Amino acid sequence: MRILQDNPRILEEAYALVVRLLPLGRRWLKPGGLVERILIPFEQTTKGAVFNCQMCGQCVLHSTGMTCPMNCPKNLRNGPCGGVRANGHCEVKPQMRCVWVQAWERSQAMPRYGHELLNVLPPVNRSLQGTAAWINESTGLGMKNPAGWVDAPESKA
Secondary structure, three states: OHHHHOOHHHHHHHHHHHHHHHHHHOOOOOOOOHHHHHHHHHHHHHHHHHHOOOOOOOOOHHHOOOOOHHHOOOOOOOOOOOOOOOOOEOOOOOOOEOHHHHHHHHHOOOOOOHHHHHOOOOOOOHHHOOOOHHHHHHHOHHHOOOOOOOOOOOOOO
């Protein structure tokens, strides 16, 4: 699976294809439905093997260099904590490369979505844990902020 991880452009193209195809199946893609019950084990198996997917239900792989930010020991979704060691490894787990160092490196090879690494993401909505990210993506559920999170007002500059 390391070959796929180290070739994020291939994964980026696969993601773009699925995003184009999602509208075709929208009427079957319902939270809690039969398709979700099928998709959950499929996502666990495939995304688990390739990305060590944590099944957060709000997949942002395309925005993070095809690197799952939920693998950060601190679950940071918007970049490194500041404790990245000089060798690019994690301060919490020194044997592990920082998820965000990997995300930065991999995003450089992604012409379509690589720039999205610079976007600030809202906190993960924990109520979606264990649900199918593709269904959440297609229904817009994955874009809803968690309860209590208020979007920042637009600045008037």
